[in-house]
Amino acid sequence: MQLFYNPDITESTSQFLLPKEESKHIIKVLRKSTGDSLQITNGKGWIFTATITIPDIKNCLVTVTERLQQPKRHYAVHLVVAPTKMNDRYEWFLEKVTEIGVDSITPIICDHSERKIIKPERFEKILQSAMKQSLNCYLPKLNKMVSFKEFMAQNFEGDLFIAHCEETDRKSLKQKLRLQKDTTILIGPEGDFSVKEIEIALSNKFIPVTLGKTRLRTETAAIVACHSVAFVNEI
Numbered sequence: 001m002q003l004f005y006n007p008d009i010t011e012s013t014s015q016f017l018l019p020k021e022e023s024k025h026i027i028k029v030l031r032k033s034t035g036d037s038l039q040i041t042n043g044k045g046w047i048f049t050a051t052i053t054i055p056d057i058k059n060c061l062v063t064v065t066e067r068l069q070q071p072k073r074h075y076a077v078h079l080v081v082a083p084t085k086m087n088d089r090y091e092w093f094l095e096k097v098t099e100i101g102v103d104s105i106t107p108i109i110c111d112h113s114e115r116k117i118i119k120p121e122r123f124e125k126i127l128q129s130a131m132k133q134s135l136n137c138y139l140p141k142l143n144k145m146v147s148f149k150e151f152m153a154q155n156f157e158g159d160l161f162i163a164h165c166e167e168t169d170r171k172s173l174k175q176k177l178r179l180q181k182d183t184t185i186l187i188g189p190e191g192d193f194s195v196k197e198i199e200i201a202l203s204n205k206f207i208p209v210t211l212g213k214t215r216l217r218t219e220t221a222a223i224v225a226c227h228s229v230a231f232v233n234e235i
Helices: 020-029 087-100 120-133 148-152 195-203 218-234
Strands: 003-005 015-017 037-041 046-054 061-069 077-081 104-109 159-163 183-187 207-210
Touching: 003 120, 037 061, 077 087, 077 218, 087 104, 087 120, 087 218, 104 148, 148 195, 159 195, 159 218, 183 218, 195 207
Parallel strands: 003 037, 077 104, 077 183, 159 183, 159 207
Antiparallel strands: 015 061, 037 046, 046 061
C-alpha cells in the first residue's frame, strides 16, 4: 500500500483536491485514472480511502469512500536532541524515529553544540515522508528549536531522562522505563552535555541514564532511546 499525506482532510470531508505535486505523481507516474483508489492520511490518526473522480495532473479531485482511525498509543515519546554537526545525520535520526514511533521532537542548543541553525521546512518533509513510508497515520510534531536554558524553563510531565557520558551515577534506561508512561529523553551534542547542564537537568528531576556500554553518536543514541521505549511497551 502507498500512503499519501494531506493535512487538510478531516473525518467530515467528502471530496477534495490534491495539490499539484501529488496530482502529477499520481496521474503521470503511478498512471492512476478515474475510479482508482488511494490511501490518504491527515497525520492526525485518520486514514482515508478515496476514489479518483477527476484525474487532473494539476488538481486531482478525489471522493472519500471510507474512513478509519488508527488507534493511538497510550503513551507519548518526546525526544529532545541537539542538532548534529553533519546535518544529514540529524535527518537520518528524524526518519528512523518516525518509523519506530515518536510523538514530538525538540531540537535543542547546548553549551557544546556546533550546529545552531536548522532547516525546519526540510525536517518537516522528512517526517512526512517517513510517516508515509512506515504506513503510520500520526505525524510527529517538530517543535521550535530552543536553548537548553529555555527548555528547562518549561513545565514537565511524565518520566524524564537525560542520557550523558559523564562517569557519574547513571542507571540503565531500559531498567528505568515504565510501561504506558509519557517519556521525555534528552540527548546532547557530539561534545555531550556540559557538567552545568547535567546539574540543571538533575535539579529539574531528570534521571541520568546510560544507553549501553559503548559511546554512541548523538543520532544513534536518540534512535536507541526511542527504540528502547517502543520495545519495553511492546512486551
